[in-house]
Amino acid sequence: xxxxxxxxxxxxHLVDQPFEGTNVLSLDVVxxxxxxxxxxxxxxxxxxKDRVFDPKKIKAVIDHVTPSKDSKxxxxxxxxxxxxxxxxxxxxxxxxANGVCHALFPEKGFIRPGYTVIMGDSHTCTHGAFGAxxxxxxxxxxxxxxxxxxxxxxxxxxIKVTIxxxxxxxxxxxxxxxxIINQLTVNGATDHVIEFSGPVVESFDMEQRMTLCNMAIExxxxxxxxxxxRVTAQYLWPFISEDYDNDIESAVEDFKKWHxxxxxxxxxxxxxxVSELQPVVTVGYKPDQVKNVKEISDQKIDQVxxxxxxxxxxxxxxxxxxxxxxxxxxxxxxxxxxPATPDIYRQAMKEGLIDIFMEAGYCVANPTCGACLGxxxxxxxxxxxxxxxxxxxxxxxxxxxxxxxxxxxSTAAASGIKGHLTDPRDVV
Amino acid sequence: MKKFGGEVLFLDxxxxxxxxIIPAKYLTEVKKEAxxxxxxxxxxxxxxxxxxxxxxxxxxxxxxxNFGCGSSREHAPWALEVNDITCVIASSYARIFRxxxxxxxxxxxxxxxxxxxxxxxxxxxxxxTCEIDLDNKKLLFSSADKKIExxxxxxxxxxxxxxxxxxxxxxxxxx
Numbered sequence: 001x002x003x004x005x006x007x008x009x010x011x012x013h014l015v016d017q018p019f020e021g022t023n024v025l026s027l028d029v030v031x032x033x034x035x036x037x038x039x040x041x042x043x044x045x046x047x048x049k050d051r052v053f054d055p056k057k058i059k060a061v062i063d064h065v066t067p068s069k070d071s072k073x074x075x076x077x078x079x080x081x082x083x084x085x086x087x088x089x090x091x092x093x094x095x096x097a098n099g100v101c102h103a104l105f106p107e108k109g110f111i112r113p114g115y116t117v118i119m120g121d122s123h124t125c126t127h128g129a130f131g132a133x134x135x136x137x138x139x140x141x142x143x144x145x146x147x148x149x150x151x152x153x154x155x156x157x158x159i160k161v162t163i164x165x166x167x168x169x170x171x172x173x174x175x176x177x178x179x180i181i182n183q184l185t186v187n188g189a190t191d192h193v194i195e196f197s198g199p200v201v202e203s204f205d206m207e208q209r210m211t212l213c214n215m216a217i218e219x220x221x222x223x224x225x226x227x228x229x230r231v232t233a234q235y236l237w238p239f240i241s242e243d244y245d246n247d248i249e250s251a252v253e254d255f256k257k258w259h260x261x262x263x264x265x266x267x268x269x270x271x272x273x274v275s276e277l278q279p280v281v282t283v284g285y286k287p288d289q290v291k292n293v294k295e296i297s298d299q300k301i302d303q304v305x306x307x308x309x310x311x312x313x314x315x316x317x318x319x320x321x322x323x324x325x326x327x328x329x330x331x332x333x334x335x336x337x338x339p340a341t342p343d344i345y346r347q348a349m350k351e352g353l354i355d356i357f358m359e360a361g362y363c364v365a366n367p368t369c370g371a372c373l374g375x376x377x378x379x380x381x382x383x384x385x386x387x388x389x390x391x392x393x394x395x396x397x398x399x400x401x402x403x404x405x406x407x408x409x410s411t412a413a414a415s416g417i418k419g420h421l422t423d424p425r426d427v428v
Numbered sequence: 429m430k431k432f433g434g435e436v437l438f439l440d441x442x443x444x445x446x447x448x449i450i451p452a453k454y455l456t457e458v459k460k461e462a463x464x465x466x467x468x469x470x471x472x473x474x475x476x477x478x479x480x481x482x483x484x485x486x487x488x489x490x491x492x493x494n495f496g497c498g499s500s501r502e503h504a505p506w507a508l509e510v511n512d513i514t515c516v517i518a519s520s521y522a523r524i525f526r527x528x529x530x531x532x533x534x535x536x537x538x539x540x541x542x543x544x545x546x547x548x549x550x551x552x553x554x555x556x557t558c559e560i561d562l563d564n565k566k567l568l569f570s571s572a573d574k575k576i577e578x579x580x581x582x583x584x585x586x587x588x589x590x591x592x593x594x595x596x597x598x599x600x601x602x603x
Contacts, residue, residue: 015603019584024603035455036501042458049600065456072456079458122500122524138502138528144599152527152585152595186443187494191523220497222523285472286443373452373499394447394498396470 002261005225006156006193009133009258013116015150024152028115028132030145032060033101035375036120038079040143052087053149059110060084061093061101064369065376073376099341099367102126102214102309106206107341109239113228114258118142118151123309123391124223125216129209130236131228131258133193136217156222159189160266162198165275170424172319173208174311174389174408175280176200177215180272182280182290190220192267195260200274201226206235207315214310215391218287228255279423281387282406285395293411293423301405303386304335304416305398307365308372311389311409312340314347320389320409321353323417323424324360330419335362336378342367360416374399387415429591430514430533432560434487436569437513438551441473444491445498446525448472450507452499460506467507488558489516490547496525496536505529515560517567519544530586533594535560537567537580546576562590 003011013025030053037060044050052058060080068074077094084092093104102123105111113131117124120142127134137151145151161180184194194216201209209226216224226232233240233251244251278292306312306320317339329335337357339345345367348354354364371378372390380386380402389412393404405421414424448471450463457463469478489508495518496504505528508516515535529536539547550556553571560567569576582590592598 018602019588021583022585038458039460039502043596047596047600070456072458076456076458120500120502122498124500136500136524138500138505138524138531140502140528140531140595144595147596148599148603150599150603152599186497187520187522190494190520220494220522373447375452375455392447392498394445395472396451397447400451400470 001265002263004158004195004260004264005131005227005258006133006158009114009116010156012114021155022152023155024150025116027118027145027149027151028057029110029117030058030142030149031101031105031117031119031124032058032080032142033064033121034062034076034080035064036139036142038076040120040139040146041079041083043143044147049147052089052146055087055089057149058089058146059091059105060089061098061104062095063098063101063104063367064373066098066366066368067095069376097342099344100309100312100369102210103313103340103344106130106210107343109236112236113232113255118145122217123214125221126210126214126309128213128216128223128225129206130232131226131255133223135223154191157192157267158195159192159268159270160195160197162269162271163196163200163274164198164271165200165273167200167274168277170279170410171274171277172408172410173204173211175277176272176274177212178280178282178287178290178406179277181215181219181288183270184219186218186286186288187220189216192221194219194221194224196224196226202229205231205315207313210313211310215287218391227259279408279411281411281421282393285393287391287393287406293407293421297421297423299405299421300385301333301387301415301420302384303378303380304329304333304412305371305378305386305388305390306336306409306412307338307340308369308390309340310391312338312344314344316389316409317344317348317353318351320413321356323410323413323427325356327360327417329361329416333416333419335360335416336365336371337362338365338368338377340367371398373397387412387421429593432515432535432562433558435485436488436490436556436558437482437486438548439473439476439489439491440548440551441491442493443497444471444495446496446501446504447498449496449504450501455501455503460510463503463507464510467511486513487515489513490544491516491518492544493518493520495521497522500524502528502532505532505534509534530589531595533590533592535590539578539580543578547578550574550576
């Protein structure tokens with residue numbers, strides 16, 4: 001019987017099966033940020049086990065609250081900073097060089113097809129876009145990952161989502177993934193990996209694939225995954241060209257060993273034709289509550305947020321800037337744009353995108369996860385409404401009593417101009 | 429091994445997320461104990477009072493589907509733990525939350541929806557307690573006038589984590 005990509009990665013990394021259905025896997029990369037890692041560090045110190053399994057396989061960043069906003073966040077930053085220095089973790093990104101983890105780490109070339117990756121962050125599934133098994137974990141799993149380079153997972157099951165048709169104008173990867181979560185529901189993929197495949201996924205660049213995989217967790221998925229192909233090889237080429245003797249064809253060929261077999265087994269298969277899809281937003285407090293923007297376009301907004309690990313990449317900023325160019329934010333609407341990494345920020349400056357946002361009245365914030373989870377830089381007041389390119393609309397997520405409507409950068413930007421939720425096709 | 433069982437707090441809603449269990453603004457704490465007062469502070473559940481009389485007394489939570497969805501923050505089980513709530517009983521969990529609970533040596537027991545429905549018939553009683561017999565895998569719920577016994581299952585791994593007191597000790601001894 002054929003195997004899924006996840007089964008192949010599990011088989012290649014299996015260290016132990018201490019109990020039936022429990023797979024202890026070796027880890028290729030352990031990623032860390034300053035919110036969930038400091039307690040792991042403190043616990044390792046307390047247990048007199050302040051060691052790391054391999055400093056080269058650990059990547060760390062301060063990204064959720066940065067620069068520090070108060071004494072407590074300063075202490076969190078200090079703990080991870082001192083730890084990274086103490087253990088010679090070279091790939092550590094501090095103020096000035098830091099960016100949103102799931103945008104920064106792929107940009108630095110830390111991920112490969114077939115890798116196993118964990119991080120104390122639920123959106124670690126983003127890295128599955130490269131054909132890796134990348135899963136969010138809690139602090140204890142992270143702690144064991146740091147110490148021993150292993151993590152335990154249940155037997156993987158997979159859901160195959162095939163995306164076909166022609167992507168309509170003003171519809172983006174974000175609209176497609178929101179539509180898929182609506183179909184799967186918020187726990188439809190629990191204990192499953194979602195494989196995204198089909199002609200639309202194959203035509204997507206890595207940024208669009210990351211947007212799809214980023215939100216697999218919002219359907220409960222352990223990870224989201226795309227098959228590694230020429231697009232993957234081109235993205236990673238600056239980091240892998242020597243491994244393949246400067247022959248990209250051999251990389252593309254090699255990546256095929258991580259493709260699911262045609263006769264692999266899936267728990268569920270879902271085919272989506274996107275040809276008739278419209279720009280969508282979430283309503284309510286669950287990411288599977290999704291409506292066409294046109295159905296809820298009377299909803300007024302107080303804030304637009306463009307950024308995060310879902311949609312803070314350069315293509316997202318281009319998309320939002322294309323809608324915003326030459327226009328102003330509606331009276332009374334605050335706009336915040338946070339390019340997800342310093343390189344994205346610089347590129348956006350070079351292309352004049354930052355100018356477009358500033359002309360329109362946006363505040364351009366440094367790269368950070370801050371507003372997405374209501375920790376800093378853009379928290380909502382009670383009763384306020386935000387259209388946001390982030391990934392979660394839970395009650396209180398961006399601030400107690402606030403309402404978040406998740407949308408594509410294009411829809412968010414259009415809504416900012418009109419002052420209410422707006423289909424980007426209605427902004428001329 | 430931790431102590432399990434005691435007074436029950438019923439949370440009659442599905443999809444209770446980790447932001448509701450412990451809001452992100454408290455994630456700058458580096459000591460678990462500091463989280464104690466903020467447990468369930470933002471829970472969106474009609475009639476629920478985060479400062480209610482369950483506080484300081486509840487030892488077991490009974491709830492519905494997909495408990496603990498959302499963020500990977502282990503602060504969610506820790507916020508329960510520092511309030512001496514070491515066992516959650518639900519019809520299903522989000523994967524990361526569930527693993528975090530067992531990784532802390534606590535229990536996230538999964539029961540069929542019909543069984544959860546039966547247990548919820550006690551929810552209006554003045555006081556409901558739950559005894560947990562780990563050896564025989566049985567839960568005994570008691571109110572003033574009613575008792576319900578529910579068998580449960582734990583995987584070999586989950587039981588080993590509960591008995592070892594969590595994943596760090598288990599993994600460090602073995603790998």
